[in-house]
Amino acid sequence: MRANTHFAFFDEGSKKEIRRATLKAVAIPGYQVPFASREMPIARGWGTGGLQLTLSLIGKTDVLKVIDQGADESVNAVSIKKLVQETTGVQVTDQTEEADLIQSRHRIPEIPLTKDQILVLQVPMPEPLRPVEAREYATKRMHSEDDYSGAWLMLFEQIVKYGKTATAADHPVYVNGRYVMAPSPIPRFDNPKMHQSEALILLGAGREKKIYAVPPYTAVESLAFEDYPFAVESFEGQECRLCGSAHIFLDELIDQKTGETVYQCNDTSYCMEQLNSTEKAGVENSYA
Amino acid sequence: MAIDQIHDLQQVYRKLLHSMSRPGTISSIEQETKQVDVDFGCADSFILSAMVLLDAEVTFHVLSKNRQDLIEKISDYTSARCASVKEADFILVLQEDEESDVLEAMAQCKIGNLIDPQQSATWIIESAVLSNEDALVLTGPGIETAAHLSTGQPFRFWQARDSRIKEYPMGIDMIFADGSSQIACLPRTVSAIPMEVK
Structure with a gap:
């Protein structure tokens, strides 16, 4: 049963x-x-x-x-x-x-x-403080004391190494001005x-x-320094190869045949919707 | 018909969450209070708010000294244990309670500590009919500019609340439930300023 x-x-x-x-x-x-x-x-x-x-x-x-x-x-x-x-x-x-x-x-x-x-x-x-402090009781204490020097230091080290904050994802944020x-x-x-x-x-x-x-x-x-302001990923001049959308988050792909770099919407349902709406408009026009 | 412990309480929870994340927003749980077929001697929305959150893992304190029946019923229904005001996870306040008792409990209840601010008391308060009249002006997270709420609590109540939430992140969170099946919430982050002295 x-x-x-x-x-x-x-x-x-x-x-x-x-x-x-x-x-x-x-x-x-x-x-x-x-x-x-x-x-x-x-x-x-x-x-x-x-x-x-x-x-x-x-x-x-x-x-x-x-x-x-x-x-x-x-x-x-x-x-x-x-x-x-x-x-x-x-x-x-x-x-x-x-x-x-x-x-x-x-x-x-x-x-x-x-x-x-x-x-x-x-x-x-x-x-967010785990990379600088492995102990949970210590990070809890840091949060309680509003001590986020570790998080700032991580970003500072990235600037020293790469000339910019290099967080690919999970860039730390201040919420309601209190918790990182x-x-x-x-x-x-x-x-x-x-x-x-x-x-x-x-x-x-x-x-x-x-x-x-x-x-x-x-x-x-988002945590940032005055002289190194927070910046989002830039896809300047690029658009989705399928639906043509710009100003959205794009995936960077390599075309297997040509070896060229191509871009495509990361949000698949958004891409599909754009394609469907242009398709619909196309069908309506050809029948009219 | 009896209350459905799964689906009705899920609906009440979602309304509670909606109101907690948008302080001052009044949610109606009329559909669910209709199902309450036991007389607890208090507002149905009040008892449902308690039933959503209480179980054997938490403690509660009923402020009223002559409502042993309510303590027993809540224990029977939720398996939660009754505790002193200093230890209780949930403080249950009825409309009939004296202002002085409420203020005393407010001064004594737990507000968590800086390391574990979540170990604080949540207040469930049976209130006068809730409305968005401008008795209180609310500002803080969850509110776009400002919200208005009227709960019928006296001026000193808000003073007492202020004194317990000033050491944010420590503080107390409140759920208001009225006799018209409405609920509203005030998390510790929200500043509530009374517009008139009553």
Whole structure:
């Protein structure tokens, strides 16, 4: 006999514990609230933090979108979608506008989020000070004392070595002027989207057992020096080879045949939407 | 019909989260309070807010000294344990409670410490009908410019709250629940300035 899984996989006690931690995280923006991360049917470090947040939030009428580095169809996104759908029966979507809950690995969608949406980010390394201090009790103390010299020093060292801050992703941010937070490995391009965001942003680290949050309309500033201001990745003069979009985050690829560098939208559902809208316009014109 | 521990409480949680992340926003949980078929002798929205968050892992304190029945019922329904005001994770305040008791509890409840600011008390308060009249002006994270909220609490209540949240990140978070199935929240980050002295 095979017993049915409980709604949203978790027992209600687990949900309650995650919910309490989430409310505390919202009340202390950027502070990493410890929680009893549960054993999940996917491996730790594969989005279990995000998944646990999603399962604690989700209800029967929600519409879920899961993305993995901008893609709706990559393995991590598909497995998580399957698990949530099989245990809840909710509708899933690729369209950013249609979703109530968006779980994402390492990207914030190109289409601006609204106040009725919640963005859940998967976090591998929630502690921005970990590269300079291995001990958890020491980093907790640093946070409590507002001592972020370690984070500043990391950026300073990058400037000394490379002439600029060289964080490829996960560029640390100041939340509400108090806590320095790892925004999860989103590209620097996405950091400004967190500032005064309309949607609630929740971040979950399953392996590290931490939940933290950025409430809507909260100041999120990327760490930068006066003489080395924060800059996002530049795609000046480049556009997506498929849909022609510019001013969005592009993937840099090598064309296997010609060896040329080509660019393509990183957010696949955004790219698809652009293609569909031009296709639709094309069809309408040819029939008219 | 009885309350659905899975789906109804999930809905209440989402409303709580919505209101907590957008202080001053009043959410209606009328659909869910309709399902409450036991008389707890307090607002249904109040009891549902407690049921969403309490379980055997946390403690609560009922401020009222003559509501042993409520303590027993909450323990029966949630398995949460009753504790003193200094230790409780959740402080439950009823509308009938004396102002002096509320202020005393406010001075004594836990607010966490700088290393673990989350080890603080969350207040669940049965309030007068919530509205967005400008009794209080709210500013802080979650609020675009300013929000207005009326909860019916006296001026001294807000003074007492101020004295417990001034050492941010330490502080207390509040959930207000009224008799019209509405809830609103005030996390510690939000400054609440009363517009008139009552």
